[in-house]
Structure formats: structure tokens, C-alpha cells
Amino acid sequence: MTRKMMIxxxxxxxxxxxxxxxxxxxxxxxxxxxxxxxxxxxxxxVENFPGYPEGTDGPSMMEDFRAQAERFGTEVxxxxxxxxxxxxxxxxxxxxxxxxxKYEAYTVIIATGAAAxxxxxxxxxxxxxxxxxxxxxxxxxxxxxxxxxxxxxxxTACEEAxxxxxxxxxxxxxxxxxxxxxxxxxxxxVLKAGNITIHWNSEIQEVVGQxxxxxxxxxxxxxxxxSTISLEGLFIAIGHQPSTExxxxxxxxxxxxxxxxxxxxxxTSLPGIFACGDVEDKxxxxxxxxxxxxxxxxxxxxxxxxxxxxx
Numbered sequence: 001m002t003r004k005m006m007i008x009x010x011x012x013x014x015x016x017x018x019x020x021x022x023x024x025x026x027x028x029x030x031x032x033x034x035x036x037x038x039x040x041x042x043x044x045x046v047e048n049f050p051g052y053p054e055g056t057d058g059p060s061m062m063e064d065f066r067a068q069a070e071r072f073g074t075e076v077x078x079x080x081x082x083x084x085x086x087x088x089x090x091x092x093x094x095x096x097x098x099x100x101x102k103y104e105a106y107t108v109i110i111a112t113g114a115a116a117x118x119x120x121x122x123x124x125x126x127x128x129x130x131x132x133x134x135x136x137x138x139x140x141x142x143x144x145x146x147x148x149x150x151x152x153x154x155x156t157a158c159e160e161a162x163x164x165x166x167x168x169x170x171x172x173x174x175x176x177x178x179x180x181x182x183x184x185x186x187x188x189x190v191l192k193a194g195n196i197t198i199h200w201n202s203e204i205q206e207v208v209g210q211x212x213x214x215x216x217x218x219x220x221x222x223x224x225x226x227s228t229i230s231l232e233g234l235f236i237a238i239g240h241q242p243s244t245e246x247x248x249x250x251x252x253x254x255x256x257x258x259x260x261x262x263x264x265x266x267x268t269s270l271p272g273i274f275a276c277g278d279v280e281d282k283x284x285x286x287x288x289x290x291x292x293x294x295x296x297x298x299x300x301x302x303x304x305x306x307x308x309x310x311x
């Protein structure tokens with residue numbers, strides 16, 4: 001059976017696309033992926049998503065999204081896509097899952113997201129959501145008035161340091177090299193900020209604390225000197241990895257691996273394939289912007305379906 005729509009991914013983008021598609025009677029199939037609910041499943045506190053005046057946690061919010069999608073008729077399958085064929089000379093597209101199932105659909109919405117890159121330290125993993133974060137815009141609010149650190153030397157790290165400098169008395173910026181890789185204007189803003197302290201040629205060796213982060217052990221890689229710096233929050237800003245490996249042979253990706261979409265839309269380089277959320281957005285990376293992109297993808301796919309098979 002060839003379905004009208006298939007959605008790969010189950011974060012805010014995927015579930016929102018499913019809600020809109022289901023309400024349009026497109027009977028979408030949503031394949032969750034390995035981590036059903038996406039990155040928010042590892043987020044303890046969410047206070048910046050409209051509709052939750054008291055805040056919520058990521059897993060609870062994703063359960064709400066899923067329930068709403070299923071209420072309108074979305075078929076949700078807990079499985080992972082392991083192979084796709086978007087170039088079969090047919091109007092439909094095919095995917096295969098880890099459980100050995102094969103599915104076909106006229107339209108596919110890709111909402112597989114992106115994963116933050118981390119340092120790979122055991123202590124870093126232990127203190128995740130207990131002082132370690134990969135998103136200052138998401139979590140910086142919880143560190144107002146506290147001393148924090150940012151790891152990285154590119155645009156994202158500088159942007160996070162500048163953002164946190166407006167909330168925190170001191171921001172330690174740990175840069176592995178002796179220069180910043182960020183654009184000149186961001187470098188100038190960091191250097192001009194009175195409360196950002198840059199630690200050149202520095203790498204985090206260990207995150208230290210009891211129940212929460214209290215310090216980091218830093219290695220000065222030019223001399224091997226170790227030092228301990230007290231702080232209460234550590235933001236890792238060394239990049240993200242979009243989950244696009246499956247689509248590399250079929251879709252146009254940018255140099256960083258993000259799916260390229262037509263400006264102002266969610267159309268990819270292939271007809272009938274749409275992308276939304278962090279898998280194509282390397283600028284905002286917020287739950288609310290991913291949800292908005294999911295809405296756009298469902299509307300774009302619906303219009304495409306009307307053109308090729310009618311309503």
C-alpha cells in the first residue's frame with residue numbers, strides 16, 4: 001500500500017507535521033526513530049514553549065505531542081529507518097526499517113533532527129542537565145547570577161558566551177586553540193565584553209561536582225598545566241551533527257551536512273521530499289521553531305499531494 005504521507009522523526013517538528021497532516025485527512029505514518037521524542041527526551045525543564053505556563057519536562061511535552069497526533073489519526077510506529085530509496089523513477093518513495101518492514105509514500109517529511117557534539121567525557125555525561133548543557137538559549141535562564149563556562153571557539157560558542165554574559169556575572173570561554181574561529185564581528189563582541197574571560201589553548205579534562213557541577217579541571221594544552229576553575233554551569237558549543245547520513249545520496253546537503261531547502265519553504269532538492277526542524281535549521285534550533293517548520297512541511301506536502309494525486 002502506498003501511503004499519502006510518511007514522517008521520519010518524532011520531535012516537535014515531526015509530531016507537529018503529523019498533527020497538521022492528520023487533521024487534513026492525509027492519514028500520516030510517523031516512524032519515531034531510535035529516540036522517540038528526539039533531543040527533548042533528555043531535557044528536564046522546558047519553560048520557553050507556549051502553552052506551559054508552569055513549565056514542563058521534555059518527555060512529558062513529547063508525550064502530549066504524540067497523543068495529539070494520534071488523536072487525529074496518525075499511525076505512530078516505534079522503529080528506525082535504516083535505508084531509503086528516493087530515486088526509484090516512481091512517484092512514490094520507499095523506506096526500510098530496522099524491524100525489516102518496507103513502507104511506501106507519495107510524500108516524505110524528514111524530521112530527524114541534529115545531535116549536539118560533546119566532549120566525550122564520562123563526567124560530562126554524568127552532569128548532563130545537572131549543570132552541563134548544549135544550549136544557552138534553552139537553559140541559560142536557570143543560571144542567572146551564576147558563574148558559567150562555554151566550550152568552543154566558533155560562532156556558536158561566541159554567541160552563547162555573549163548571550164550568557166547578559167545573564168551571568170562571569171563567563172569563562174574555553175578555547176582549544178590560540179584564536180577564535182568565529183566571524184570578526186562576534187570576536188569583537190566577545191573581546192569587548194567586560195565579563196567574558198577567555199582561556200586560550202585550554203581543554204576541559206573533567207567536570208567536577210557533587211549532585212551538580214561546581215568546577216571544571218582545565219588542561220592548558222601548550223604546557224600541560226592543570227587548573228581548577230569554579231563554575232556552576234558548563235555549556236558545550238562545539239557544533240551539531242545533523243542526522244542526514246541516510247539521505248546523503250539523494251538530497252542536496254550543505255557543507256555541514258544539513259538538508260538544503262528552498263528559501264521560504266520546506267521543499268528539498270527532490271519532489272515529494274520535505275525537511276523540517278533541526279535537520280535543516282542550523283541557526284535557531286529551538287523546539288518552537290522546529291514545531292513551526294513541521295507545520296510548514298505538512299502544508300507544503302499537502303499542496304504537493306493535491307497536484308499529483310488530487311485531494
